[in-house]
Amino acid sequence: xxxxxxxxxxxxxxxxxxxxxxxxxxxxxxxxxxxxxxxxxxxxxxxxxxxxxxxxxxxxxxxxxxxxxxxxxxxxxxxxxxxxxxxxxxxxxxxxxxxxxxxxxxxxxxxxxxxxxxxxxxxxxxxxxxxxxxxxxxxxxxxxxxxxxxxxxxxxxxxxxxxxxxxxxxxxxxxxxxxxxxxxxxxxxxxxxxxxxxxxxxxxxxxxxxxxxxxxxxxxxxxxxxxxxxxxxxxxxxxxxxxxxxxxxxxxxxxxxxxxxxxxxxxxxxxxxxxxxxxxxxxxxxxxxxxxxxxxxxxxxxxxxxxxxxxxxxxxxxxxxxxxxxxxxxxxxxxxxxxxxxxxxxxxxxxxxxxxxxxxxxxxxxxxxxxxxxxxxxxxxxxxxxxxxxxxxxxxxxxxxxxxxxxxxxxxxx
Ligand code: ADP
Ligand code: ASP
Ligand code: MG
Numbered sequence: 001x002x003x004x005x006x007x008x009x010x011x012x013x014x015x016x017x018x019x020x021x022x023x024x025x026x027x028x029x030x031x032x033x034x035x036x037x038x039x040x041x042x043x044x045x046x047x048x049x050x051x052x053x054x055x056x057x058x059x060x061x062x063x064x065x066x067x068x069x070x071x072x073x074x075x076x077x078x079x080x081x082x083x084x085x086x087x088x089x090x091x092x093x094x095x096x097x098x099x100x101x102x103x104x105x106x107x108x109x110x111x112x113x114x115x116x117x118x119x120x121x122x123x124x125x126x127x128x129x130x131x132x133x134x135x136x137x138x139x140x141x142x143x144x145x146x147x148x149x150x151x152x153x154x155x156x157x158x159x160x161x162x163x164x165x166x167x168x169x170x171x172x173x174x175x176x177x178x179x180x181x182x183x184x185x186x187x188x189x190x191x192x193x194x195x196x197x198x199x200x201x202x203x204x205x206x207x208x209x210x211x212x213x214x215x216x217x218x219x220x221x222x223x224x225x226x227x228x229x230x231x232x233x234x235x236x237x238x239x240x241x242x243x244x245x246x247x248x249x250x251x252x253x254x255x256x257x258x259x260x261x262x263x264x265x266x267x268x269x270x271x272x273x274x275x276x277x278x279x280x281x282x283x284x285x286x287x288x289x290x291x292x293x294x295x296x297x298x299x300x301x302x303x304x305x306x307x308x309x310x311x312x313x314x315x316x317x318x319x320x321x322x323x324x325x326x327x328x329x330x331x332x333x334x335x336x337x338x339x340x341x342x343x344x345x346x347x348x349x350x351x352x353x354x355x356x357x358x359x360x361x362x363x364x365x366x367x368x369x370x371x372x373x374x375x376x377x378x379x380x381x382x383x384x385x386x387x388x389x390x391x392x393x394x395x396x397x398x399x400x401x402x403x404x405x406x407x408x409x410x411x412x413x414x
Contacts, residue, residue, distance in 0.1 A: 001034065001035055002034045002167040002168065003035045003037070003125075003167050004034045004036055004037070004166060004168045004170065005039065005157050005160050006026060006029070006037070006038050006039070006157075007039040007041075007153055007156070007157035007169075007170070007171050008022050008039075008040055008172045008231055009041045009171075009172065009173045009174065009231075010042055010044040010046070010047070011174040011231075012173065013043055013077045013080075014043050014044035014045075015043070016080070019081050020084045023081060023085045023088060026038055026085070026130055027088055027130070030090065035125045036130045036131070037121065037131045037132075037133060037166070038081065038130060038132045039134075039135045039153055039160065040074060040077040040078050040133075040134065040153070041074060041077065041135050041136065042070075042073025042077055042136070043073065043076065046076070047136075047150070050069050050070045050072065051070060054069055054070075064144060066108065067108045067109060067146050068145055070136075071134070071137040071147055073136075074134035074153070075134055078095070078096075078133065079094050081094065081132050082130075085132075091127065091128050091130065092129055092130040092131075092132055093130075093132065094132045095132065095133050095134065096134045097134055097138040097139055097145070097146075098139035098145065099120070100116065100120060101115075101116060101117030101119070101139075102116050102133075102138040102139065103116070103138060103140075103141065104138035104148070105146075106140045106142075106146070108144075108146055108147070109146075109149065111138055111140075111148055112148075112214075113138055113155065113159050116159060116164075121164065122164070133156065133160065134156075135152065135153025135154075135156040135157065136148055136152040136153045136155075137152075148214070149212070150212075151209060151215075152214070154171055154211055154212035154214075154215035155218060157169060157171060158215040158219045158226060161224045162219075162221075162222035168225075168227065169219070169224050169225070169226050170229060171215075171226060171227070172229060173210060173229075173230065174231065174232070175230060176191050176229065176233060176235055176237055177192065177193075177210075177228050177230070177236075177238030178191070178192050178195055178203070178208065178210055178228050178254070179210075180253065180255065180402035180403070181255040181256065181393055181397055181402070185389070185394075186390070186393055186394050188397060188398075188402075188403040189402075189403075190402060190403050190404075191237070191238060192238050192253060194241060194246045195241075195253060196242065196246055197216060197217075197240060197241070198220075198347060198378065199253055199254070199345055199378065200216045200240045201216050202343075202376075203256055206256040206341065206345065206379065206381065207257050207258030207260070207341070207343070208254065208256045210228060211228060211240070216240065219240060223242065225239060225240065225241045226240040243347065250346050250347075251346050251348035251349065251400070252345070252346040252348070252349070252355065252400045252402065253346045253347070254345045254402075255342065255345075255393055255397055255400075255402065256343050256345065257340050257341065257343075257389050257392075257393055258340065259386060259389070260311055261291060261309065261339065262308065262310070262311045262314040262335060262339065263306060263337075263371065263372070263383060264306070264314075264334075265304055265333070265334045266304070266305045266321060266325055267330060267334065268298070268304065268331035269302065269305050269328060269330045270301060270302060270329060270330070271297070271298070271302060271303040272301075276305070278328055279324055279328070282320050286316060288313040288320075289310065289313070290308070290309055291308045291309070291341075292308045292341075292374045292381070293305070294306045306371075306372065308341070314335065318333065339371065339384065339386055340383070340384060340385070340388070340389045340392075341382070342381070342382055342384060342393060342396070343379050343381040343382075344359055344379065344380050344400065345378060349378050349379070349380075350377055355380060356373075356380045359380050359396065362395050362396055362399045363382060363392065363395075366388070366391055366395050368384050368392055370382045
């Protein structure tokens with residue numbers, strides 16, 4: 001008897017009819033003789049609606065109360081789902097994070113799972129129940145409800161699969177798997193059959209929201225193979241697995257974009273030792289994460305410092321940096337929220353040169369100005385104006401021929 005963890009995202013449980021359809025699908029798998037754990041997200045749009053209400057009361061909502069509020073979305077879906085299973089004549093039980101024993105640290109709205117108690121779930125499974133667990137939530141040692149960050153139901157599913165040593169972990173969503181780029185942006189995007197944990201980590205961190213990044217790192221750590229697939233079809237989706245299990249490594253396997261960041265420039269900073277610390281210390285003390293950093297050299301002992309922060313931290317960062325700029329006698333602080341980070345990812349880059357320059361050539365051919373660049377072993381990212389997102393993604397997808405099964409050796413930039 002196999003133990004299967006299946007997670008269904010918000011659009012998959014977005015209405016009563018969809019919840020009933022998912023229940024039918026899960027029951028079929030259960031009737032084949034499998035022990036089933038089902039993890040559900042809140043119904044589509046619900047988490048955004050709840051966060052919107054919080055912001056209507058507090059400009060910066062109290063994080064503990066925000067967790068208390070938003071975790072209710074998942075409570076609704078698991079209860080409705082368990083009812084749908086029971087209405088179809090089968091056994092089910094719905095459980096919240098604290099009922100399961102999904103323990104987390106105390107970092108409200110971005111908590112990390114520290115441990116999971118398998119006992120209660122196992123007891124319900126032994127009684128023949130389809131065990132339905134609210135995704136995205138856990139509980140601190142003090143009994144406070146926490147949430148795991150946006151998209152966190154994926155993490156709940158992988159964590160349960162790891163803790164209970166499930167035979168399969170399936171992430172059901174509104175697309176047929178992980179694509180070479182967001183299929184919502186380019187209809188030539190191709191479904192990827194197998195992708196390594198490392199590539200998926202990069203894709204997820206650079207904007208491919210189809211799988212949450214913490215879910216991928218947990219899957220990698222505990223060696224849980226993850227199958228990302230469609231709720232609405234029976235087609236095989238994408239397997240996220242160890243790199244050794246993949247026969248060929250593609251030069252570029254995916255293109256992502258992220259509109260979550262904003263650019264900040266501090267102009268004419270005195271170019272002296274200790275200046276970077278004076279700028280970034282107050283930023284990190286405020287819990288603001290900085291991503292790309294560029295420092296230019298200037299004549300006359302002055303330099304420009306440019307970096308990106310999350311758009312949601314932009315106002316706070318500008319406020320802090322206004323003061324810092326005065327202290328260090330920089331000329332001014334400017335910023336731009338209408339930027340996008342477009343990235344190409346592929347493990348094949350490890351052994352090939354010239355991928356980055358090809359990317360820059362393509363941007364130049366399309367007349368797109370590159371504001372910032374960053375590279376790692378298996379990715380190249382550029383920051384460009386947000387209005388060029390689709391143009392850049394499509395041009396790169398075409399040039400690297402990602403719609404084809406096999407990549408050509410020569411990349412077409414003409
Ligand atoms: P769920 O609600 O099921 O968790 P999400 O909205 O979080 O679903 O993730 C699925 C969405 O991710 C897709 O509808 C798609 O638009 C988007 N997406 C972005 N990049 C990719 C990609 N590379 N492959 C597949 N989907 C992607
Ligand atoms: N409902 C949460 C969100 O919208 C968690 C999830 O869907 O994975 O982010
Ligand atoms: Mg998601």
